[in-house]
Amino acid sequence: MLPSRNLGYTVTIGGETTERTEVFIQIGQIFIAVVFLIFITMALQFYSLTIPFILFSAVYLAFSGAIFGLFITQTGLGFMSLMGGVSLAGIVVRNGIILIEFIEQRRKAGMNIKDAVSLASRQRFRPIILTSLTTIAGLSPVAFGNSTLFQPLGIAIVFGALFSTILTLFVVPALYLIRAHWKGLMHN
Template structure:
């Protein structure tokens, strides 16, 4: 599946962008970086990487399918993959965010300790959905178009 370092690089590029949403959440609630925040960041990293893997893998499958039909367009593969994976990524993200909302709001006894974890996940995941559905395909397109053009110029 991963014959080169390009696809894992594209997948891992989503991680730095989740810190924007995380930082916004921490600043809005006036929280400091504590152990629950770090746990939330680790959990969030896994979710963001999983979303990116699902999308990049689908793009690769779409490219292979379109190549069989003599269509080498990266743009068509990205459109096809984005259409197929938009709903699953959105649904898993929304269920996680909605599931964390009671904890983020601070409902229930003892929620104060885990509230920073939930805030990090809610804000980070809300922002990273944009990254997963918009930025990952754009980065994939830019990198693969660049590498394809380099291969063509070498031949």
């Protein structure tokens, strides 16, 4: 802000950078609200406060993939790429929920933890891969097309889904086993 000379006016110089900063702050606030709502929903579904953190590990993997994809395609981090990241959170959490739900079902059926994790991972491998591949295939024309508006969104979702799907199938079961070991349930 520049002070005026006895005229009682002030001039604020802003522009694209100021607007972009405000949009990023708003997206960050929306993302925090979405993550909180997802966390509450998962905590109620699984009656656990630790399982949502296991599922959120997939979100971090997805964001890593999205950032990597934006980097290798030399696409800027803007509004649409951030919206792709927010959308990606829901897509990726769904895959983790499917896997954890199957593990929990096997545990309730009396299976020990290692066998339940192994069986659930094998049984859900193909459905998780197929749902992610349909997302990737559906958004590939957007990601690799000529639309300067929607291309960052497509790139963020495609690379984030690809990266997180591959790693979710290994990281989520491993973290579930670590949680079980930490809670002393491994002998069951």
